[in-house]
Amino acid sequence: MHDAWIDKGQEVFLQNYKPLPIVIERGEGNYVFDKEGNKYLDFVAGIATNALGYSYEPLKKAMKDQIDKITHCSNLYYNEPSIRAAQKLVELSGLSRVFFCNSGAEANEAALKLGKRYINKFVNGNKTEIITMKNSFHGRTIATVSITGQTKYHEGFAPLFEGITYTEFNDVEALEMVLTEKTAILMIEPIQGEGGIRPAEQSFLKKARALCDALDIVLIFDEVQCGIGRTGTVFAYDQYGVKPDIVTLAKGLGAGYVIGAIIANEKTALGFEPGTHASTFGGNPLSTTAAGVVLDALVHDGLLEHVKTMGAYLEASLLELKKRHPSIVEVRGMGLMMAIEMDSPVGNAIAMALDKGLMLINSGTHIIRFVPPLTIKQTEIDDMIHILDEVLSPQ
Template identity: 40%
Template sequence: MDSEKVIKRDNEYVLHTYARNPIVLEKGHGLYAEGPEGQKYLDFTSGIGVNSLGYCDMTWAEAVSGQAHKLQHTSNLYYTAPCGKLAKKLCKRTGQSRVFFGNSGAEANEGAIKAARKYSFDKYGADRYNVITLVNSFHGRTIATLTATGQGVFHNYFGPFNEGFQYVKAGDIDALTEMVDRHTCAVMLELVQGEGGVVALDPEYVQAVRALCDEKDLVLIVDEVQTGVGRTGTFLCCEHYNLQPDVVTLAKGLGGGLPIGAVLMNEKVAAGMGPGSHGSTFGGNPVVCAGANVVVDRMDASFLANVNERAVQLRTGLEKLPRVRSLSGIGLMVGIEFLEGIKAADVLAACREKGLLVLTAKTRLRLLPPLTLTAHDVEMALEILGSVLAEMDPSKTEEQA
C-alpha cells in the first residue's frame, strides 16, 4: 500500500465531509498506529474515543474473529447469546432495566428521544413532546439529533428541522425551570460537553436538574456516548455526579472499534417500548457484541484505577507545559486551553509531524487516549507536546535569537 496512491484514490471517490489529516494508517497495536512507509504514531485520539482498548487488543480481536467464524448476523428476529450477555452486563453495571442496541451514538440518542416521547405520550397524551437540551451540546448528525444539538454552527444548510426541541444555557437552573411547560417531556444533557469544548457540568446543577425532572415527571436522558465506558475513570460519568438517569446512551468506546450504540433505560421508560415501537437491522449484531463483551469485562477495579492514575499523571504533566492556560474535562477526556496566540489546530499539525495524534474541540486541544495507556505512553505524549509548545513559545524564540 502506497500512501500517495491511497490518498489520491480517496480524494477521487470518497465524499469528503471530513477534513482528513494527510496521513494513511495501515495497522496498529496498543497505542501505536503505523503508516505504509513505516511511519509510527502515538495515538491519543483512539478513533475519537472509540478504541478503548487500543489497536487490535488480542483478546478483543480473538472474540470478534471467533464469532465471525460462527455467525456474523441474524437480525433481531432471532436470539443470539452475545447480545443478551452484553445487555445483562450493562444493566447490572449501570442499574438500568433494559437495553436497546443500535449502531452509533446518534442512533442511540434517536432511540432515547423516541423512548422519552413514548413514555410521555402513553401517560399524558400527544401534546407533551418537547425535549430540552443544553446550549453548546452535541448529540449527533441525523436530522433529529442535529436538531437536539445546541450549536447553531451545525444547523446551517439542513433545515427545516424537526419540531420539539428547545435549548437552555448550561448551569442556569432557573432558566431551565422557566422553560419547562405542559409540552415538555424530557431533558437531555452531556455531563461533559465533548464537541462543545470538553466542558464538564457543575454537580449542583446536575442534581437540580434531576430534582426538577422528578418533580415534573420528565424523562432525564444523559448522553454518555463519549464519556461512558471508563473514559472518565468510572464506568459511567454519572457515577461522578451520583446520578441515576432515566435513560443513558452509550456508543464509541463500548464496541472497542466496531460500530455499536446502546440505549439503557429504567423500567418506567422501558415499559412503553413494546414490539414495533423501534428497530435497527444491525442492532445487537453478534460480532460487535462479542467485542463489546470483552470491553465491558475488562472494566474492572484494577483497569479503572489505571485510568485514574494515568489521568492524574497526564493532567499534572500538562499543567507544567509552556503556553497552557487551563485544563478541562474529567479523567482521560482532556481539553487543553492555550494562551493567546496559540491555535489548537496548529498544535495538532505540529504534533502529527512529531508522531503524536491528537484532536481539537472548538478552541481547545482534545486528548482521548486509549484507556490501556501506560505511564510511559503518557511521558512520551507529554514530551512531544512539550517540545511542540516550546517551539511555539515566543519567549523561547526571543531567547534563542
C-alpha cells in the same frame, strides 16, 4: 503508493471530511502505523472509541472465535453475545433494559423516540418540548442535529425539527425557567465532548433530576463520548450520584467495532413495544461480543483503576505544561477525557504534533482534547507531553 491512496480517496469519497494526509494501516498497543511505516502515539483513539488500544489479545481472540460461529442473525431471534452484553450493562448501570443499535446518533435517536413515546402513552400527549444544552453535540442525523445546541452544525439543513429549546449548561436558574409542564425530554451530556470537554457540575445534574421527577420529564444522559470507563467509572453519571431515565452509549463500548446502545429504567422502557423501533444490525453478535470484552476489561481486569490513575497523571502533567506555556488558558476534564484551551487556534499545533509522531484532536477551534485508549501508559503520557511541549514552544 502513499500519495496514490490519498488521491484515490479524494476522488471516490464525498467531500464531507478533510482527512490529514496519512493512510493508517495497522495498530499495536497505543500506537498506529501508516502505510509508509511511520509510527504515531495515539491520543485520539478513533475519537474516544478504541478503548482497548490496538491488537488487544482478549478482544482479538473473542472476535475471531465469534467470526467462526456467526456474524449476524437479525433481531427476529435471540443471540447469546447480545444477551450477555445487555445483562452486563443492566447490572453495571442500575437501569433495566437495553436496546442495541449501530452508532451514537442512532442511540440518541432511539432515546428520543423512547422518551417521546413513553410520555405520549403514559403521561400527557401535550408534553412535546425537548430541552437540550447550548454547546451540546448529539449526532449528525436531522433529529440529532436539531437537538445539538451549536449553530455551526445546523447550517444548510433548515428546517430543523421544531419544539426544541437550548438552555445554558451548568445554569440552574436557567434550567428552572425553561423546564415546564409542556416539557417532555431533557437531554444532557455529563461532559460536553464536541463542545470543548466541559464537565457538568454536580448541583446542576442533581437539580435536573429533581425537576424531571417533579414535572414528569424524561431525563436522558448522552454518554456516547464520556461513558464506558472514560472518566474512571463505567458511566460518567456514577461520578455525580445522579441516575438518568435513559443513558445513551456508543464509541468505546465496542472498542472500535460498530455499536450503539441505550439503557432505560423499567418505567420508561414501557414506551417501546414490538414494532415501535428497530435496527437491522442492532445487537449484532460480533459487535456485542466486543462490548462484552470491553465491560469485562473495565470491571474484572483492573482497567477502571488504571484509568483513574492515568487520568490523574494526565491532568497533573497538563497542569505542569500550563505553567510553562502562558498560551494555555485552561486545563479541564475528567479521567482520560481532558482538554487544554489555548489563546489561539490549535490547528497548526495538531499538524506539527502529527509530524512528530503524535496524534491529537481538537474540540473547537481553540481546544485540544486528549482521549487516548484507556490502556495508555504513564511513559506514553510523558512522551505526549514532551512532544506537545516542543510544539507549543516558540519556534
